[in-house]
Amino acid sequence: MTPDLIVLADTIHTLDGNPQHEPVQAVAVSGGTVTAVGSRADAQEWRQAGTRVVDLGSATLTPGLVDCHMHPVFGLDLTIGVDLSGAATLDEVRRLLTAQAANDGDWLRGWGLNPNAFGSVPLHRSVLDDVSGGKPALIRLFDGHSAVANSLALELAGVRGRYEFEQASEVVCDGDGVPTGLLLEAAAMELVQRHIPQEPFARRKERLADLLRDFARSGLTGGHVMDHSDESAKLFQGLEADGELPLRLRSAPWCMPGTSEADWKKLARTIGTGGRRWSVEAIKLFVDGTVDNGTAWLYEPDMYGESTAPFWPRPEEYSAAVRYFAARGIPTATHAIGDAGVSHVLAALESLGGVVPADVLRRTVHRIEHIETVPDELVARFKDSGVVASMQPSHCTHYSLADHSDNWSTRLGTVRADRAWRCRDVRETGVVLGMGSDWPIAPFPPLPIMADAQLRRRSGHPEQQPIAPAQALTALQALEGYTSHAAKAAGLWEVSGSITVGKRADFTAFELDPLTAAPDELATSSVLGTFVDGEIQFMLDRLG
Template sequence: MSAADILVVGTTARTLDPSRPTASAIAVRGDRIIALDDDAFALRGPGTDVVDLGGAITTPGLVDGHMHPLHGITSFDGLDLSGCSDLDDLRAALAGAVRGREGWVTGFGLDHNVFGGSPVTNHVVEEVLPDTPVLLTLYDGHSALASSTALARAGITGPRAFQQRARIVCDERGRLTGHLLEHAAMEPVRAVIPPTPDAELRRRLVDLLESMAATGLTGGNVMDGAARSLDLLTQVDNDTDLPVRLRLAPWCMPGDDLDGLVALQGRRGKRWEVAAVKFFIDGTIEGGTAWLEHADCLGQNTDALWLDTEEYTRAVRYFAAARVQTATHAIGDAGVRHVVDSFQGVDTRGVRHRVEHLETLPVDQVRRLVATGLVASMQPSHTAYTTADHSDEWSTRLGAERANRAWCCRDVRDTGGTLVLGSDWPIAGYDAREVLSFARLRRRPGTDIAPVTPEQALTGLMALEGMTTHAAIADGTESSAGRIAVGCRADLTAFTVDPVDAPADELATAPIRLTMSAGLITHRSD
């Protein structure tokens, strides 16, 4: 056998391969692992790059189960408002805003809790930035706040009807509040914002993915993929290699061309591919657009995003018949129930269909989901938007009983289900170490705040599996990915601490020694 391209030594590898749980050396040629231990040392040649990790713990490469790097670089720019805790903070942030192209001010990360339980309105925006086109995306990505000038530029003068359940919010006197609920309502304003040049977007994307790789990420499931994004990825292919492999799921909204989305499957570049379709059965709790079995405390969150829920069922079954994976955003318990109902008796023929978020779910619905063969995809770091005492907007709307069912990660695992973990960046931070830590702590690492539903915490091994072996099961590559084994894809993450046994607070900031994605070293630190 010819020599290895890369030989990784000075490490203890947690292979997650039951037939060979540990290894001390890993030989890589091209994008594959070709040997382990003594067999790996034997493949060292004069041109082999020997990477000595100095005692680091190597695991299969981490994969983010749910992320939006393409949507994020185009729609989440301008002012970072994630540090605002009340309206005074928002005033101060807006006062320092720098106007962009054609005088626009944009921002992102605005928390519903800033409004203290009062309706979300553009009152503060109008006060600080009068006569200015402003669009602030709330942290959930499903709602935004627009100034009067921005609404006027978009030609919005009152409510509109949409093919999906979206709303341009007006107050009790019929006046526009600036609050835009769901993507269809936000799109008219986004459409009149001057677009960011492609060259700038390419730079943003590569910089972002390099930063992600430095936290140990080797791959990501991208839950979007508009036509412009695919063109952008093609352009990046001409310049460089993506630091993180991307698996894209373009959106399927009510009225979309199903045949066209099937035809899009398999479009690929050097390190990206279209391999699924993303649905939304509902919106968000805080926005009042999730689909719950019973209304929240404001009488909201009672409807699906699809006006005709049977149309959704027909659509996902169409893709199942075409052997195209679907991933459905379903936050409320009624939304999850409908997704599970839609797949009852469906021949998936080896394709693992997914449900994303599952924010409040009784254990009997967890059992139904697992029995149907659906994958649960959850984001542990979303617990940072809630509080153990239920004083936050999400918990207040739901009430204590439903808030106590928050992000039931452990129920999924204890029931025998496949659980994929991710960040949902830019909704939450992309740092893969934090995702692993949140899954174990149920609170922000490095703090002493009370954990949210601590009984749903995962073990260190379960958390690691959620970004490795279970991620591979979800996309049907478990025979060739998610493990450190001969013949598997050479995806490796090397930690300076043991990600299974080290304290979770320590793991969250522990340096990453090496990230390798399909044989390409994307991050290396002495």
């Protein structure tokens, strides 16, 4: 077969797990599939009239990077208004919000608020009342699971006291039953969110297109999207009507507490739907919230007496939902951050052997997302469970500190904080470890995340002490988390995740070799280009 494309590079890491007898420096592609792998001399023999040759020179080529946990559509709502993620003090928060209030429309919006910026000051609506310029305000915290509303927003939404929800959500109130403005988890936030005017579809499509282009330019050729809705489908369809998506998207709609088997059946019917480069392939569930806002599910209370309740008030209903989907060969991905939450998910998945046919269970991948603090016995249970771990190293490096003075560590106490994001221990047990960003909870560029996974501190900040340094990944493990292990985490190892004849021609080209570059240098180096289906999604001008 005449290749459509030949890609040349001085270094090509195939990540197929097989030893190479000589350096691989050439890949041939036909019809979006890898058809040959070899040397530059081999490439001379493959080349035919009409074959396009892209010579990347001294660059390094790897399988295409895939972010195993992201929220591009859901993130459109979470990133409206002023970005507060860089605000380290309450004064900075107030300054940014005051400036935003002078420019915003009818509502003051902000996102990425780190509770550490408040120090000992309680998260309270009065902080927003002082800076909102007479407008209703809703500010999302960095974890995506909580928000603060000002007094006017609560008044407009008719939120005047406590609420009962089907899920573990809360309108936080003071001792007199008056809302403080702090809203925990989706159902509570939605009480205010639904009163905010909706962004026009055309504008949302434009923002999503820009975001996906930025994803591609960061080196991503794919993403596991941990949410999906009718709007998501319409947005993806609209973008595909304008042209190809610049990366593959694999979506998972949410299954929430309070739903029944009839609801699960509707979700199951969405599996396999999609377009040319996007599809619905899994179901996302939650068993807890986050450590920072006291809604994680822990064996023992956190230091404030919180974090002991599951997100599903009746956890057995969560387990029933997992069994429903697993029996139909539908992959699941469950958000579980605390030790008790992870334990319950493992138990639910371990129990499938008695109720799901062995062949169905063998070909269906089930995952746990986040896994922020777990004891040794839970790490050990991963090995025999067959469950995939999906983790985000930059959550550790961006939101916790080695001295445990941050909100996450303070809530957990020293023992549990020392069990932070046990990436290396999970890998050493032989478990598949997919890596990602959870954007917009943390920045999406994969190179800094791969660097952070090795450093256990923020790349570019050598003054910081590493957090649980024994959990550092090797350079190869970090790269595998975005390539071979990302493919395995999606049940796609047969068709992707390595540069192998017969697999998809999805590649990422690096300025520096991610296996030999110093992590801090890798983090600031350039991605030179990406290929999806053997088609260039972007290429730096100097290589075009």
